[in-house]
Amino acid sequence: MVFLDLFLQIVEKPVMVGHRVTCYSFTDQLAAGPLCPSHPREGWRVVVLEVCGSPHWQGVSMQHMVMVSCFCEQHFLRELDGLVFRRRPEFCDHMDVEILSPLFGTLYPWALLGSLQGLQLRVPAVVPGPHLQGSEKHLLHGGLFWASGQLTKGVSLTLQEIISGVNASDPDLCFQATQAVRKMVSQERNPPLKLIVEAGLIPRLVEFLKLSPHPCLQFEAAWALTNIASGTSEQTQALVEGGVIPPLVELLSSPHMIVCKQAVWALGSIAGDGPEFRDLVISSNAIPYLLALVSSTIPITLRNITWTSSNLCWNKNPYPSVKAVKQMLPVLSHLLQHQDSEVLSDTCWALSYLTDGSNERIGQVVNTGVLPRLVQLMSSSELNVLTPSLCTMGNVVTGTDHQTQGAIDAGMLNVLLQLPMHPESSIQKEAAWALSNVAAGPRQRIQRLIACAMLPLVALLKNGEFKVQKEAVWTVANFTTGGTRDQLIQLVHSGVLETLVNLLTIQATEIVKIILDVLSFILQAAEQLSEKENLCLLIEEMGGIDKIEALQLHENALNIIENHFSEGEESGTILPALDQDHEFLNA
Incomplete structure (x- = not known):
């Protein structure tokens, strides 16, 4: 609790003055001391949650990432204002807050620098508005659990060392090399995707996807392959020819949420490259796995599933098969009832792709009964929801007179007649x-x-x-x-x-x-x-x-x-x- 007490003292003045604060702290040392800070602040609440320890630092990372991700999705998805972590030198080259950042939307990772006796909070000079607006703040404190476990010092690897490490028999060496690959291909500017492909690393990365006893290695390999799939069509083709799709589909049923989510993302990137690869993903039986994830109790982010589902519906040269569309429509109808704007946006885009065609294609969507909900979404104040819902309904009224009348009966005109005066x-x-x-x-x-x-x-x-x-x-x-x-x-x-x-x-x-x-x-x-x-x-x-x-x-x-x-x-x-x-x- 010494660390937590110091943390609360540090963040109070620059960040939290005048706000009601809930601070969630995760620790594997619950018995080490008192559960509350020595000087509680008025309007502050500290929630301490116990996590399991692990003899290996990889285990610490994976367990805690899964736990924090699950907790955040269940309690305050996209409502978190900051993630604060104690940066330790020996941890600098390993999994970091980048793992968790997709959960938060407006996340800014603040770092606690220095020793326990001289900690300072590094706050950005200009903090974007959403981080500090409103009367109630949420902070996620990650310092305790990242300071536990046995950590190893990170090293920088050359390409030759990466090649040697990837081809080693020692899982730890494979992990370090694969993580180095992932960091290389995750560079914001000019990631060396071509270099990695030409180095012949794809077959080994694909093999790592199959190593279920090593979920951290699976995760890093899936992440690296996802970023390669975001490159050129030739680079995506190299992945497909390397046999990446079947093991990624298998990972959709992984018990490790982080691994499963990354596989969803990777398959979505591959399917989004064009109809040929989209149909390969579909023919590898990916859709039933995605359907199972939507109805599962696994708290995997629905955004990733919806985005991938949307890519499986995209492109009409040729259209996805009638069988695939029949499989997808029930889950899209289900996702259309969600409240998250990104889920709704990608779901509506998927429906717009499916209605951009023949009357028979339009009829498949109309017959699911989604038109009243789409009309509701046409009134959305969020442009990313309004645009695709309007596009979908616009496609519907290109169909038969019966289909157009169905749209009118669902209340389309009442909303549509207001939209010519929209500011956009x-x-x-x-x-x-x-x-x-x-x-x-x-x-x-x-x-x-x-x-x-x-x-x-x-x-x-x-x-x-x-x-x-x-x-x-x-x-x-x-x-x-x-x-x-x-x-x-x-x-x-x-x-x-x-x-x-x-x-x-x-x-x-x-x-x-x-x-x-x-x-x-x-x-x-x-x-x-x-x-x-x-x-x-x-x-x-x-x-x-x-x-x-x-x-x-x-x-x-x-x-x-x-x-x-x-x-x-x-x-x-x-x-x-x-x-x-x-x-x-x-x-």
């Missing part, structure tokens, strides 16, 4: 794209959209980025091709005509052609209602005739001039406005 242009674009597909439906559906969506659509056409304007133009085009004459009148009353005319000057041939088609449809409707002269006057007042004449290289523009404006220009006559039931100019 990417959301505006996706929302306009989804609306354009809904608009390609029956007239009753078009009427609802005209009544509710025209104001935001006009705003997008007037002020949106080009990618957004493009989708909004398609929406209006679908209104005109499927709507009635009265619905076209409503379009003119909505103010959309002026925005379309103004867009005739953009340098985008496809969009200009679509706008000319829309104008042609509206002019034809006006002619049938004996209102063409009034509409032509309105277009002329907007400067539309000059813009259309400037586009006479377009066949559509030439046709509009010849069919709708030539006679009016010659005679100069404008018909009087008709009654309000059939009038373009009066709202």
Whole structure:
């Protein structure tokens, strides 16, 4: 407790003043002294948890990493503000806080430096906001258990020493060499992946995955191979040719959570390289193991499982097999009920991949009953959840009319009609794209959209980025091709005509052609209602005739001039406005 007492004194002033604090301390020396600090602070709570000791430092590392990871996932995943550890020289070259950092999100590892009598807390000069915001703080104190056990001094190995160590028969030498490989390929900038592959180390690293009596060695090998899989396709191919997939799949059932999690990550990296390797992972029976992990009591991070599952759904050239999709959909449906934003994000992306295709593919997803939940997620304030849920629902409404109606029945339009005004242009674009597909439906559906969506659509056409304007133009085009004459009148009353005319000057041939088609449809409707002269006057007042004449290289523009404006220009006559039931100019 001397160390804990000093630790609490050190962190109080620079970090914890004015906060309620819960400090979790893990020790294998519970009987060595009192369980509470000698000078308790008001509003502070210390929780001391006992862990098992081990005669070997590798055992200490693995046991404690698993224990801390499990505890954190169960109690405050992504709510931890800091991980404080006592850095000992003999431990500097071995597993460190990097093992645990994925748990915490905003983790900053503070180090306690010096002897027990002269400890100082090294706090970063600038601490990112999330670490010190709020009224209640959580710290995880790792100094006690990392100071226990028999530690060995870390050494730096040359490539030749690594090759010798990897090929040694002594598991300790293999571990040291494999860890050195892992650290090399974990470098943030220019990791020497090619060097490791060309050194011929992959076959031995793959063999280490099979050594279940040595989970630390399995873990380091899996980590190193994961980082190699994040390299080029050629480097990933070297792993696959080295036989890495089957032992990684076997590790999905490892009793050691850290090893299991790393295997999930490695397989996800391999599957994400392309459809060939994705299908090899699937054919190695990985999906049932992943399903078992989701339903298991093992507290493995669902984020890794979801990300890997998403990669198994990705790529449509070719699509994953129908059998694989049928296996995946129940677990994706289950994960969609989770509350973690990263789990939800990757789950929605997986569903968006699966719906990006034929009506049959869309039907597989729709039939799971996930549409109401996806609609809920379209209201998320978190962009990483909103974007893929909107993409998925946008894919659904590209399907059959029955599938589109299913999306509407799930409440999609109520949410979708709010999204064109979202501050993110990417959301505006996706929302306009989804609306354009809904608009390609029956007239009753078009009427609802005209009544509710025209104001935001006009705003997008007037002020949106080009990618957004493009989708909004398609929406209006679908209104005109499927709507009635009265619905076209409503379009003119909505103010959309002026925005379309103004867009005739953009340098985008496809969009200009679509706008000319829309104008042609509206002019034809006006002619049938004996209102063409009034509409032509309105277009002329907007400067539309000059813009259309400037586009006479377009066949559509030439046709509009010849069919709708030539006679009016010659005679100069404008018909009087008709009654309000059939009038373009009066709202």
